[in-house]
Amino acid sequence: MVNRSPLRSLWNLEGISLRVVLRRTARSFLKDDLLGRSAQLAYYFLFAVFPALIATSSLLGIAAKSATGFYMEILQYLAKVIPPEAFDLVLHTFDQTTAHSTTGKVTVGLLAALWSASVGVSAMQDALNSVYNIRESRSYLRARLSAMVLTVVISIMLTFSLSSMLGGDLLGHWLTATIGLHAVVGWMARVLGYAAGGSFLALTIALLYYFAPNFKARAWRWLTPGGALGITCWLTASIGLRTYLQFFNNYSVTYGSLGAVIILLTWFYLTAFTILLGAEFNSELEAAIAERKLAQEQLSHPPKPRNEAA
Template sequence: MRGGWSAHDLLISVVRSVVPTLPSTVPHRVPPPPGHVGWEPRSVAVERRSPGGPVNTDPTPSSERSTASGSPAEIPPAGWRYATGRAVRGFLSDQGTDLAAALTYYSVLAVFPGLIAALSLLGILGQRQQTLETVMPVLERVLGSSASETIAPVIGSLATAPGAGLALIFGLVTALWSSSAYVTAFSRAVNRVYGVREGRPVWKLRPLMLLVTLAVLVLVVAAALMLVLSGGVAAAIGEAIGLSSTVVTVWSFAKWPIVLVIVLIIVALLYYATPNVKQPRFRWISAGAAVAIVVWIVASVGFGLYLANFASYATTYGAFAGLIIFLLWLWITNLALVFGAEFDAELERSRELAAGIAAERDIQLPVRDDAKIVKGDRRLQADIDAGRRLRLAGRDSADSTGSTGSTGSTGSE
């Protein structure tokens, strides 16, 4: 009790600040009817490291779970060490390398629709041609001359397409829908990191993933504009609006920290908006996002040194060397993102532990929605009941057949 506030009052005030229309009591899980075999009360969190598995039945008192995690005690140094160790072990137990490989697959599916959507947005701003001139040499280096020549007409047509109209809107929506596959896959990966199942129905989840994809693309476009507006383009614009060469020179250096902040915001947005857990609040630059970016930079530099000094991909893969290297780099990028999500999750656990919440086994964050979980549990229970009836019917049939056979043999004697 602090200043007349109980732990329960503190929880309700914090959660209502996130969801103002929240009623006084919100059940985290709605169990199947007690008549179903195997029914048991559900706790606040789904079992850690077992998404889709059995529900945690750890009898943690509800009074220990009711402390709000939005304003916990500061994490002590031991808590940071604890979070780091558990993040590494969680990354291994969650099979982070496999998650990153799956995300790499969806990255490949999303990269070209995302590029088309970004170029469409840049077309509205009148920067499509400049961006295209920057992107095409990069694609040629990554994909090789033959592959880049194949896609060059498709992407090149974007430079001459009208900057507005129904065709642009249709193309943007189509590209956005395709690009959202990566964000949806990322949502599943982070759900696994937090140890929760997806409970949001498709009519609620899909629009959210599209909005997140659109936000990410807008931020990517902003970063691309900053990269495009450099060198001769920046000098020409500066001269046109009366800026001195000193300002243009300062901009050539100042844009990089801004681009880095945009990348951090993109990662933080993915960590906050995609999983089926209610975070206490949105952090524009989360610790996990910062760790992911640092790990990504270090790993990318190390990968570059390896390619420059030891690797011989050109000999092994020939014309496909650029594509293979690009795929490996995407995998490294997703490895860093998955580890950053693990670190954010374990920091949340450390915050809860420092606040006195029993989070040793499960991170005590409520889910955003459990409708799909409840529906899936009830469907599973129905399958179990049907299977039990089938088994009992089979046993009765076997018993009946056995008794008939024994009666027949006795009569023959």
């Protein structure tokens, strides 16, 4: 296996053609079975989302109804990328669980949510290990604890991302409607809010790529080419799916009442695929750079010829 340098920037291709990296990525895409692993992750995501909603809504329902309303406003920003039918299913489940919040449900829901979500992150660990050609050397307990911690951190980052978008809109409305500033100022506040939300999303991907694989030597990178590719593909795929369903929605006719679940599962599938695709691109880019560096070192320092026996 090629020894990869963990301390260099991935944005410096050092003369490597982007076409070469893309060709390597396409070849590894088939070898690592990203389509199959994405389907596996989509199931785990679907398995985790509803227990997570139960725990979150139970906590907010006990804390205060105003807090629940605030969280509902945050969730509305998911509607910009999640197809409407799937989002309605998520909100319907949220409303039902919020209306029946109890202390027992909080305890059971939190444990179930953390365990279920960590199962999904654990599957992501295995998938990323396969993408980076790394063997899992952590014990089961250590890997699962790492997955649980990463689950909590990712949940916090995603909440910050959605809250930043909400904060930008609220600030823009306050500056224009209350203070009476020009509409351009309010528009700039909203842009800053969405930019902050995008930054938190990029940070979430960076945390996932940094902590999930079983790297022996790690170097923190805020934004990698694969991370940028994954986020761009995810936004494009999410908006594309949403647009397709807006004009060609046949899921309800085909699947009946299960249409919303199928749509949500499809969106989870696209999400998992774009995350793995970005990691695969990073892996092949690192390998190509390491191979080029090794070839240059061999040219600069050719091996000394062996002395022939007398």
